[in-house]
Amino acid sequence: xxxxxxxxxxxxxxxxxxxxxxxxxxxxxxxxxxxxxxxxxxxxxxxxxxxxxxxxxxxxxxxxxxxxxxxxxxxxxxxxxxxxxxxxxxxxxxxxxxxxxxxxxxxxxxxxxxxxxxxxxxxxxxxxxxxxxxxxxxxxxxxxxxxxxxxxxxxxxxxxxxxxxxxxxxxxxxxxxxxxxxxxxxxxxxxxxxxxxxxxxxxx
Numbered sequence: 001x002x003x004x005x006x007x008x009x010x011x012x013x014x015x016x017x018x019x020x021x022x023x024x025x026x027x028x029x030x031x032x033x034x035x036x037x038x039x040x041x042x043x044x045x046x047x048x049x050x051x052x053x054x055x056x057x058x059x060x061x062x063x064x065x066x067x068x069x070x071x072x073x074x075x076x077x078x079x080x081x082x083x084x085x086x087x088x089x090x091x092x093x094x095x096x097x098x099x100x101x102x103x104x105x106x107x108x109x110x111x112x113x114x115x116x117x118x119x120x121x122x123x124x125x126x127x128x129x130x131x132x133x134x135x136x137x138x139x140x141x142x143x144x145x146x147x148x149x150x151x152x153x154x155x156x157x158x159x160x161x162x163x164x165x166x167x168x169x170x171x172x173x174x175x176x177x178x179x180x181x182x183x184x185x186x187x188x189x190x191x192x193x194x195x196x197x198x199x200x201x202x203x204x
Contacts (some may be wrong), residue, residue, distance in 0.1 A: 039096060064091075105130070110164060113138055137171050163187045169196040169201055178203065 051060060064072040069091050076087040088096050090166045097103055114120070116133035121141070124131045128148075132141045149155045159162040159182055170177035176198035183203040187193060195201045 064089075064100055110160075113165075127158075134171065137167055138165070139171070157182070159185075161185060163193065166190075166192045166194070168196065168197045170196060178202070 019030070041202050047189055052058060053060075062074055064074045072091055074089040075085050078084050078086050090096070105121055105123050107125050110124060110126040113122070113124075116135075116138060118133060118135035120133040122131060123129075124138075127140070129140050130141050148158060161184065163185065169179045176196070178200045179195075180202045181204070185203055193201065
């Protein structure tokens with residue numbers, strides 16, 4: 001009984017590429033393998049796999065099922081034999097991080113704020129606070145812009161001394177809102193602070 005089978009594939013250039021099938025049913029390809037159509041794996045792929053296109057606009061699509069999914073999901077597992085699920089995407093599109101760790105958000109200065117889209121989150125290293133984009137402006141969110149201090153003290157409220165971006169008091173909120181700033185404060189050229197009727201901006 002043969003325990004090792006080798007198929008020699010001759011390339012038009014004269015190069016010989018080997019395809020080896022051993023007695024355990026393992027197949028080894030001596031060069032790159034290109035699959036045209038659907039590739040189905042009957043077991044877990046254990047070797048590192050790099051998937052990607054060559055175009056600057058290539059898109060990688062991860063799809064949990066080829067049928068009608070009702071409770072399917074995509075899970076990213078790490079650790080010993082995939083013991084930890086680091087990320088999970090449910091059929092509803094909800095993304096969860098079912099660990100006791102943390103998520104590291106993009107961080108940068110106020111000047112480095114990207115062109116905003118509603119729902120964006122980042123950490124502002126200029127103000128040392130979390131911020132989000134509400135559809136028209138960046139602003140502090142829960143856990144950001146609060147009181148700080150030495151040790152366990154929470155006694156100091158801080159704000160920047162230069163306003164670089166235009167802002168409207170009460171943006172994204174319902175009704176009239178008041179705002180306060182510790183001065184002196186400088187509004188940079190090109191930036192405008194709009195105080196709607198019924199709202200106030202106090203500089204102390």
